[in-house]
Amino acid sequence: MTDNRKPTLYLFPVPMGDSPVADVLPDLNIRLIRSVRHFVVENTRSARRFLKACDRSIDIDSLSIVELNEHTRPEEVAAMIAPMEQGHDIGVISEAGCPAVADPGADLVAVAQRRGFNVVPLVGPSSIIMSLMASGFNGQSFAFIGYLPIEENKRNARLKEIEQRIRRERQTQIFIETPYRNHRLIEELCRRLPDDFLLCVASDISCSRQSIVTRRIADWKKADYNYDKIPTIFLLYS
Amino acid sequence: MTDNRKPTLYLFPVPMGDSPVADVLPDLNIRLIRSVRHFVVENTRSARRFLKACDRSIDIDSLSIVELNEHTRPEEVAAMIAPMEQGHDIGVISEAGCPAVADPGADLVAVAQRRGFNVVPLVGPSSIIMSLMASGFNGQSFAFIGYLPIEENKRNARLKEIEQRIRRERQTQIFIETPYRNHRLIEELCRRLPDDFLLCVASDISCSRQSIVTRRIADWKKADYNYDKIPTIFLLYS
Numbered sequence: 001m002t003d004n005r006k007p008t009l010y011l012f013p014v015p016m017g018d019s020p021v022a023d024v025l026p027d028l029n030i031r032l033i034r035s036v037r038h039f040v041v042e043n044t045r046s047a048r049r050f051l052k053a054c055d056r057s058i059d060i061d062s063l064s065i066v067e068l069n070e071h072t073r074p075e076e077v078a079a080m081i082a083p084m085e086q087g088h089d090i091g092v093i094s095e096a097g098c099p100a101v102a103d104p105g106a107d108l109v110a111v112a113q114r115r116g117f118n119v120v121p122l123v124g125p126s127s128i129i130m131s132l133m134a135s136g137f138n139g140q141s142f143a144f145i146g147y148l149p150i151e152e153n154k155r156n157a158r159l160k161e162i163e164q165r166i167r168r169e170r171q172t173q174i175f176i177e178t179p180y181r182n183h184r185l186i187e188e189l190c191r192r193l194p195d196d197f198l199l200c201v202a203s204d205i206s207c208s209r210q211s212i213v214t215r216r217i218a219d220w221k222k223a224d225y226n227y228d229k230i231p232t233i234f235l236l237y238s
Numbered sequence: 239m240t241d242n243r244k245p246t247l248y249l250f251p252v253p254m255g256d257s258p259v260a261d262v263l264p265d266l267n268i269r270l271i272r273s274v275r276h277f278v279v280e281n282t283r284s285a286r287r288f289l290k291a292c293d294r295s296i297d298i299d300s301l302s303i304v305e306l307n308e309h310t311r312p313e314e315v316a317a318m319i320a321p322m323e324q325g326h327d328i329g330v331i332s333e334a335g336c337p338a339v340a341d342p343g344a345d346l347v348a349v350a351q352r353r354g355f356n357v358v359p360l361v362g363p364s365s366i367i368m369s370l371m372a373s374g375f376n377g378q379s380f381a382f383i384g385y386l387p388i389e390e391n392k393r394n395a396r397l398k399e400i401e402q403r404i405r406r407e408r409q410t411q412i413f414i415e416t417p418y419r420n421h422r423l424i425e426e427l428c429r430r431l432p433d434d435f436l437l438c439v440a441s442d443i444s445c446s447r448q449s450i451v452t453r454r455i456a457d458w459k460k461a462d463y464n465y466d467k468i469p470t471i472f473l474l475y476s
Contacts, residue, residue: 098371101376109374111374125361136349143409144381146379
């Protein structure tokens with residue numbers, strides 16, 4: 001059980017794209033964020049913008065804000081926990097979506113867990129779960145596998161494996177692509193996968209241009225679409 | 239892109255356990271739920287309670303509420319889309335958490351996708367994503383696999399496979415258990431997995447007794463804990 005005498009690492013999700021705070025975050029997040037004085041953030045500028053969007057009255061210059069991103073060395077991550085050693089809570093803020101799922105915040109969570117502090121995740125937009133909900137695919141078994149490999153042999157092997165896990169394990173397979181390559185990926189999936197497989201393309205999740213469409217591969221071959229440079233997540237099933 | 243001229247299937251998450259609506263759902267969900275007149279729900283009683291918790295002024299008796307659960311036949315699911323054919327939006331409400339991820343709502347989503355309607359997932363609590371955030375484990379690659387098989391040989395084979403996917407693919411493995419068997423599962427994982435593997439036990443997510451603890455298997459062997467009959471999700475990594 002959460003120990004109220006111990007400091008807490010709060011994980012604050014951030015709206016993706018242009019969605020307003022009240023559309024994608026519960027009121028609890030705003031109430032808690034007002035009480036936190038120490039933040040570890042992926043990007044200082046976007047974190048400051050997010051804090052202002054939560055509550056314009058937050059005095060951002062009085063807060064301690066430390067950056068944790070792909071340039072941070074492991075020994076620096078461990079040092080970021082110092083405010084908790086002194087009894088303070090820390091808030092983690094990523095660039096967009098849920099912190100510590102696919103960003104360096106996870107390293108700080110691991111440190112907090114090793115030291116026995118409370119770790120409290122807050123509710124927010126997750127393109128993985130939201131696209132899965134809207135796909136109509138199996139949610140009893142699913143895998144998120146990040147990006148497909150770029151090198152051709154490895155990429156083809158991964159696509160074979162995806163096909164097998166769908167057939168043998170009935171496991172929904174979820175992955176992402178760099179947005180300017182979205183169309184090339186859809187064309188590749190159309191070439192390589194059986195016509196009766198189902199592809200869900202979920203783009204601009206929770207934002208103004210949101211579109212989540214499931215079609216058979218055979219129907220994607222004939223479909224009109226434009227996902228160019230729009231953040232998109234791909235789900236496969238059969 | 240979402241076509242505003244077409245009816246929409248809204249997927250409304252529901253608080254898990256005792257958490258208040260404003261702690262786990264954004265204001266947008268409440269605004270949208272007020273505009274929907276046709277609901278497909280997993281359980282009528284809990285859906286009515288949820289609607290009242292969203293807004294006490296909702297006149298529930300004036301709404302159309304249809305049940306979709308494990309007893310529903312496939313041909314009945316297809317018929318539930320009828321209000322959309324007549325131009326109305328439908329709201330899907332599960333018992334707890336995100337609808338259509340691990341419940342029969344997914345079948346209705348599949349029908350709506352086949353007919354080309356809009357499907358819009360709303361933000362809400364997901365024990366899978368929230369436990370992953372707080373585990374400190376790899377979120378670039380993870381799989382949710384539901385329940386482990388009960389039959390002993392199959393169960394041991396699955397545990398071997400879990401171990402392999404963690405070692406070879408660095409894929410976080412996530413699963414659930416019937417709450418009264420939580421302790422037996424932890425003891426089993428302690429017996430069967432290497433001492434240096436990491437187990438995160440996340441219980442009562444987003445609720446008042448929430449506890450999310452990551453420890454090495456060696457440390458779980460010595461730990462005191464009580465998860466008896468508390469909804470809990472398990473994550474493994476190394």
